[in-house]
Amino acid sequence: MTRQVHVDLGERAYDVQVGPGLIGQAGAWIAPLLARPRVAVITDERVAELHLEPLRAGLKAQGIDMVSLALPAGEATKSWPFLSQAVEWLLSQKVERRDVVVALGGGVIGDLAGFAAAILRRGVRFVQIPTSLLAQVDSSVGGKTGINTPHGKNLVGAFHQPSLVLADTDVLATLTPRDFLAGYGEVVKYGLLGDASFFSWLEQNGSALAAGDRDARVQAVARSVEMKAEIVVRDETEQGDRALLNLGHTFCHALEAATGYSDRLLHGEGVAVGCALAFELSARLGLCPQEDPSRVRAHLRDMGMKTDLADIPGDLPGAEALLDLMGQDKKVIDGQLRFILARGIGAAFVTSDVPGDAVLDLLKDALAARG
Numbered sequence: 001m002t003r004q005v006h007v008d009l010g011e012r013a014y015d016v017q018v019g020p021g022l023i024g025q026a027g028a029w030i031a032p033l034l035a036r037p038r039v040a041v042i043t044d045e046r047v048a049e050l051h052l053e054p055l056r057a058g059l060k061a062q063g064i065d066m067v068s069l070a071l072p073a074g075e076a077t078k079s080w081p082f083l084s085q086a087v088e089w090l091l092s093q094k095v096e097r098r099d100v101v102v103a104l105g106g107g108v109i110g111d112l113a114g115f116a117a118a119i120l121r122r123g124v125r126f127v128q129i130p131t132s133l134l135a136q137v138d139s140s141v142g143g144k145t146g147i148n149t150p151h152g153k154n155l156v157g158a159f160h161q162p163s164l165v166l167a168d169t170d171v172l173a174t175l176t177p178r179d180f181l182a183g184y185g186e187v188v189k190y191g192l193l194g195d196a197s198f199f200s201w202l203e204q205n206g207s208a209l210a211a212g213d214r215d216a217r218v219q220a221v222a223r224s225v226e227m228k229a230e231i232v233v234r235d236e237t238e239q240g241d242r243a244l245l246n247l248g249h250t251f252c253h254a255l256e257a258a259t260g261y262s263d264r265l266l267h268g269e270g271v272a273v274g275c276a277l278a279f280e281l282s283a284r285l286g287l288c289p290q291e292d293p294s295r296v297r298a299h300l301r302d303m304g305m306k307t308d309l310a311d312i313p314g315d316l317p318g319a320e321a322l323l324d325l326m327g328q329d330k331k332v333i334d335g336q337l338r339f340i341l342a343r344g345i346g347a348a349f350v351t352s353d354v355p356g357d358a359v360l361d362l363l364k365d366a367l368a369a370r371g
């Protein structure tokens with residue numbers, strides 16, 4: 001069963017298809033976009049091994065030829081040298097303005113290939129085929145594309161909406177349990193920020209999802225994408241409400257920086273820990289019921305996810321240093337830290353009005369609990 005989510009952005013509107021077997025049917029989905037039967041695919045070497053030949057066959061079934069570039073897997077690929085390589089390769093393949101670039105991979109490939117498409121010949125269309133849970137529920141939808149620089153993550157980029165997203169839920173079976181759960185951190189985030197009944201559904205169905213229940217996976221991805229689409233349609237370029245999608249991210253970015261963007265903490269794991277901290281802070285500030293942070297943490301624990309600072313291996317800097325790292329988040333405006341806090345589960349809001357002392361005390365207590 002395929003679920004379709006429409007991202008209603010006027011001239012830039014597109015559909016996200018969510019369901020099993022979509023890579024094998026890619027030709028049928030993509031054909032209506034093509035001026036000639038040929039696409040250029042950018043992927044990474046790990047994803048290529050698993051999914052490139054099935055994609056080639058899916059395109060071939062509709063008579064569409066494919067050329068491909070497989071870049072090294074990993075965050076380091078989201079950088080100037082590989083952007084340059086991707087753009088030069090697209091030019092060498094004579095990709096024209098009316099052609100379509102396909103991004104086959106996780107968030108790194110989606111962001112890089114999307115940005116390459118945004119700047120190639122002043123913009124060509126692209127299709128996202130996200131192969132990680134995180135990319136399916138977050139980065140492939142909404143048009144944020146870009147690269148990291150030595151100054152920080154995602155500092156160079158463009159809003160460039162895809163023309164189609166194919167979220168093939170069968171590929172989730174190829175993820176390691178750790179990568180699946182890291183992506184699940186972003187799924188939980190949607191329940192926490194805007195849909196309490198979705199959070200309750202996740203409490204009931206989370207284990208089935210992790211165990212591979214195909215229908216539950218389709219439902220979870222589709223509901224997450226629906227929520228993301230609603231927010232992006234309200235605020236495409238993040239002037240306001242889109243910041244809600246950053247629930248947990250201010251804490252997460254500080255923790256990622258403190259752990260050197262390493263294997264010690266994956267992005268989605270940091271989001272989960274960050275959501276738990278954001279609810280704890282909300283409860284301490286009297287904004288949400290006192291029992292909400294425990295409920296959030298109980299679900300993360302039930303799923304076997306990182307929940308507290310104690311779950312992050314190795315040393316962490318002190319509370320002041322973490323607060324400093326939060327201040328370097330690019331979402332700081334005029335030196336004011338912006339937080340996403342909550343009035344309850346499913347009721348997040350954006351605020352710059354958070355006393356620094358409350359954050360510092362929270363971090364001190366969370367660090368002390370590491371023992």
Ligand code: GLY
Pocket residue numbers: 138139141142144242245246
């Ligand atoms: N990942 C957050 C956003 O797309 O705005």
